[in-house]
Amino acid sequence: MTDKNLNRRQFGSDNYAGVCPEAWQAMTLANRGHVKGYGDDEWTTRAADLIRDVFETQCEVFFVFNGTAANSLALASMCHSYHSILCHETAHVETDECGAPEFFSNGTKVLLLSGENGKIDPAAIDRMVKRRKDIHYPKPRVVSVTQATELGTVYTVDEIKGIWSMCKKLNLRMHMDGARFANAVASLNVSPKEITWQAGVDVLCFGGTKNGTAVGDAVVFFNSELAREFDYRCKQAGQLASKMRFLSAPWVGLLQDGAWLRHASHANAMAAHLEKSLRPLPELKILFPRQANSVFVELDAPIREGLWKKGWLFYNFIGKGGCRLMCAWDLTEEDVNAFVADLKDLLLSAKS
Numbered sequence: 178m179t180d181k182n183l184n185r186r187q188f189g190s191d192n193y194a195g196v197c198p199e200a201w202q203a204m205t206l207a208n209r210g211h212v213k214g215y216g217d218d219e220w221t222t223r224a225a226d227l228i229r230d231v232f233e234t235q236c237e238v239f240f241v242f243n244g245t246a247a248n249s250l251a252l253a254s255m256c257h258s259y260h261s262i263l264c265h266e267t268a269h270v271e272t273d274e275c276g277a278p279e280f281f282s283n284g285t286k287v288l289l290l291s292g293e294n295g296k297i298d299p300a301a302i303d304r305m306v307k308r309r310k311d312i313h314y315p316k317p318r319v320v321s322v323t324q325a326t327e328l329g330t331v332y333t334v335d336e337i338k339g340i341w342s343m344c345k346k347l348n349l350r351m352h353m354d355g356a357r358f359a360n361a362v363a364s365l366n367v368s369p370k371e372i373t374w375q376a377g378v379d380v381l382c383f384g385g386t387k388n389g390t391a392v393g394d395a396v397v398f399f400n401s402e403l404a405r406e407f408d409y410r411c412k413q414a415g416q417l418a419s420k421m422r423f424l425s426a427p428w429v430g431l432l433q434d435g436a437w438l439r440h441a442s443h444a445n446a447m448a449a450h451l452e453k454s455l456r457p458l459p460e461l462k463i464l465f466p467r468q469a470n471s472v473f474v475e476l477d478a479p480i481r482e483g484l485w486k487k488g489w490l491f492y493n494f495i496g497k498g499g500c501r502l503m504c505a506w507d508l509t510e511e512d513v514n515a516f517v518a519d520l521k522d523l524l525l526s527a528k529s
């Protein structure tokens with residue numbers, strides 16, 4: 178890495194960003210003196226209480242190290258090994274967790290659903306469940322939805338409720354992978370309860386890492402029956418942090434004065450600005466509706482490589498292809514403008 182690029186903000190992922198000041202400040206405060214371990218501390222109690230305030234209900238909250246652990250352990254708590262989990266074909270639990278959901282549930286099979294723009298079509302759930310009724314088929318038990326989706330789109334309240342009605346009809350539970358839940362809430366401008374427990378979500382994996390913490394995602398059980406012995410599940414999986422306060426304190430920082438939504442709104446606004454700057458360029462094709470903090474765009478290989486050569490980082494293998502330009506909480510309009518200027522230069526020289 179050259180010095181010049183050392184601190185450049187990028188479009189690779191929102192986990193490229195550092196820790197937000199609110200989370201950092203809370204970590205500093207949590208670092209004073211001695212505190213009991215394993216979550217038996219005031220920071221962890223306060224963080225869980227703040228999450229209950231956010232959702233306006235008595236949910237049960239657990240902090241684990243990352244999103245893969247959150248999803249896998251949450252899903253494992255929702256099914257037996259002979260069950261199946263239904264998710265979109267581009268879902269992180271299917272494509273980016275190295276089989277952890279299957280592993281932690283002792284073999285529960287993941288079945289893939291289709292749907293436009295990274296969202297599950299309720300009719301696809303019906304088809305998958307009714308395809309087979311016999312004992313040889315892994316019994317469908319959970320639908321996992323990602324909010325915001327892997328393609329940067331967002332399920333509306335009605336869309337989540339549409340999936341819920343299908344789940345009720347077919348006796349399925351609903352899990353939500355909310356690695357970018359904050360971006361979805363900011364985008365929809367709804368209260369968090371409207372797109373979770375009031376729309377049928379049993380368990381939410383609430384992401385902090387992509388929105389400004391260093392580490393630590395929350396597993397939020399709206400269905401408390403499913404939370405039974407979840408603490409043992411976490412411990413066995415190596416997910417019970419000894420110095421738990423350093424996972425929970427950042428959440429206090431994020432939640433206590435609304436920083437989580439400010440940061441997510443800002444990231445969304447940067448993606449909107451990026452989209453607005455790219456739309457007028459006729460050589461480019463924007464791939465999905467931009468509803469959260471990423472823009473997917475088709476870039477010819479020479480342009481893509483030209484941008485990489487200029488030091489910009491972004492991926493071109495996520496979801497359904499195209500280049501994913503992910504905007505983090507700390508991205509600035511100047512960063513976006515600098516990227517767009519380089520892109521325009523490359524397009525211009527490609528023409529001549």
Ligand SMILES: *Cc1c(COP(=O)(O)O)cnc(C)c1O
Nearest residue numbers: 243244245246269323327354356
């Ligand atoms: C980042 C992400 C996760 C969590 O990934 P970890 O690297 O395990 O923290 C889960 N779901 C989605 C959609 C993500 O983008």
